Amino acid sequence: MEDWVERIKAIVFDWDGTIVDTMPLKIENASRIFKKYYGVSCKNTRESYKKHSGVSRKELFNLIAKDNIGKGLSGFEFSKISAEFTLRNINSYKSSTVFNEKYRDVFTWLMKRNLMLFISSSAVKEEIVKLAILLNIKDCFLEILGSFGNFRKGKHHINYIKKNYALSTDHIMFVGDEKADMRLSGRLGIMCVGVTNGKSKSSLEMGFADYVIQDLTELRGVL
Structure with a gap:
C-alpha cells in the first residue's frame, strides 16, 4: 500500500460532504422548490x-419528481427549477458556515508536495465555482469538474483527468464521503480514501x- 501512495500525483476530491458541508442547505432548498x-x-x-x-442534478430532480x-x-x-435551485x-x-478553515492548510500542504488537486462532483460546475471563489479556495485546484449531460462524476471525470494530464490509474487518489464514491473508485482501480464526517467507518x-x-x-497521515 505504501508503494502505491508514493506513486500518487493527483488527488480528486468530492465536493459536497467532503470539502464543504452544503448538503443540508441543498436538501432544504430543493424541498421548498418542490413544495x-x-x-x-x-x-x-x-x-x-x-x-x-450522488447522481447528476437532472437525474436527481427527475427521481424526486417520479x-x-x-x-x-x-x-x-x-431548467426553471434548476436555475432557482x-x-x-x-x-x-x-x-452559512459550510467550510472548515483547517482544510485550507491541508490544500496548501498538498500543493507544496506538487500534487495536482481536482474537484469532481455531481453538482453543477457554475455553483461549485462560485462557492469556491467565495471561500477563496478555487486557486487550490487545477480544475473543477461538475456534471452535465453525459459528462459525469466517476468514469467520465477520471478519464478526462487521465487524458488531459497524462496520468495513469495508479497516479490518482479519490477522496469522498459516500459508499457510492468508494465503490465507483474501487471499480475504476483508483486508490480511495473515505471521509466519515460522523458516518460509520465500517460502511465506508x-x-x-x-x-x-x-x-x-x-x-x-495517509500521504
Whole structure:
C-alpha cells in the first residue's frame, strides 16, 4: 500500500460532504422548490433527495419528481427549477458556515508536495465555482469538474483527468464521503480514501475504501 501512495500525483476530491458541508442547505432548498411548484411536502422531498443523492442534478430532480408526482420533469421544468435551485443555494452559502478553515492548510500542504488537486462532483460546475471563489479556495485546484449531460462524476471525470494530464490509474487518489464514491473508485482501480464526517467507518470500508479518515485534516497521515 505504501508503494502505491508514493506513486500518487493527483488527488480528486468530492465536493459536497467532503470539502464543504452544503448538503443540508441543498436538501432544504430543493424541498421548498418542490413544495412551491408541485405541492410536495418538504418531508417527502427531503427523503427522496437523501435516497437518490450522488447522481447528476437532472437525474436527481427527475427521481424526486417520479417519487412524489408520479412522473419526470420536462426539459423546461427542469431548467426553471434548476436555475432557482442554484440561486437559492448560492444565497444560502453566503449566510452559512459550510467550510472548515483547517482544510485550507491541508490544500496548501498538498500543493507544496506538487500534487495536482481536482474537484469532481455531481453538482453543477457554475455553483461549485462560485462557492469556491467565495471561500477563496478555487486557486487550490487545477480544475473543477461538475456534471452535465453525459459528462459525469466517476468514469467520465477520471478519464478526462487521465487524458488531459497524462496520468495513469495508479497516479490518482479519490477522496469522498459516500459508499457510492468508494465503490465507483474501487471499480475504476483508483486508490480511495473515505471521509466519515460522523458516518460509520465500517460502511465506508465495505464500500472499497483503502483508507478511512474522520476529516480532511487526517489526509496528511495517509500521504
